Amino acid sequence: MTLRIDVLSLFPEAVSAYADTSVLGRARERGVWELFVHDFRERATDAHRSVDDTPYGGGAGMVLRPEPIARTIEATPGLRRPVIALTPSGETFTHEMAARLAQLDGFTLLCGRYEGFDQRILDTVVDEEVSLGDFVLAGGELAALCVIEAVVRLLPGGLGNDASSVEESFGDGLLEYPHYTRPARWRDLEVPQTLLSGNHAAIARWRHARALALTMARRPDLIERRGGLSRAEREMLDELGVLESPGENG
Ligand code: SAH
DSSP: OOEEEEEEOSOHHHHHHHHTSHHHHHHHHTTSEEEEEEOGGGGOOSTTOOOEEOOTTOOSSOEEOHHHHHHHHHTOTTOOSOEEEEEEEEEEOOHHHHHHHHTSSEEEEEEOBTTOBOHHHHHTTOOEEEESSSSOOSBSHHHHHHHHHHHHTTSTTSSSSTTTTTTSTTTTSSOOOOOOOSOSEETTEEOOHHHHSOOHHHHHHHHHHHHHHHHHHHOHHHHHHTTSOOHHHHHHHHHHTOSSOTTSOO
């Protein structure tokens, strides 16, 4: 099944250019997902094609008018729901949301600009609001691309290698273990011995312990969410001596 993503944006070329690149571009060529980018300025009906206007009640900046956005959504056949608006006041985007969106046959992303959307658009044609985090961008395009990339790499064939996204950060509720590559010794820094041992069971235990220790140190909230550590995990951490010193090589 091909995941259909529609994006409404005043800068369609910014969205398409990135979507043609690297992982996203190759996944599109393989038919893993398809993209329809709509410039909602084309649905503005006045002579100047204006998509924004001054805010009622006064204040700085311009607000996106509701009609061009609503018309674009209503006039696009096959457009999938949910329609998700990118806004700083939306629900913070997470791996769980990406995983949920990856299960659908598609969804639609609405990118704001200027001061953002007329509230009535959010109240009517929009189903959900998603934020990238507690900061303010100049437009929703980067946020939309983050959502797209996080979703597409979870799709079967999204990375061209289905194993790659399974063991990553957040996949099992933990941050990922650290990686090393050649050379085995670089500037007096050695790769942890276990990884050079060829003992796959020991490597798996080491990685699991490292992932736990890192998550405990940096994101105790994630450990709490998965119900703390099991007895076996505590024992493993004790045995490998990583409980007290999550930053060191072991
Ligand atoms: N006046 C708004 C900010 C508008 S920024 C406010 O104070 O909340 C312009 C556009 O950029 C927004 O409409 C939204 O689409 C996008 N944007 C800005 N920050 C974002 C964030 N953290 N997450 C998702 N989209 C964001």
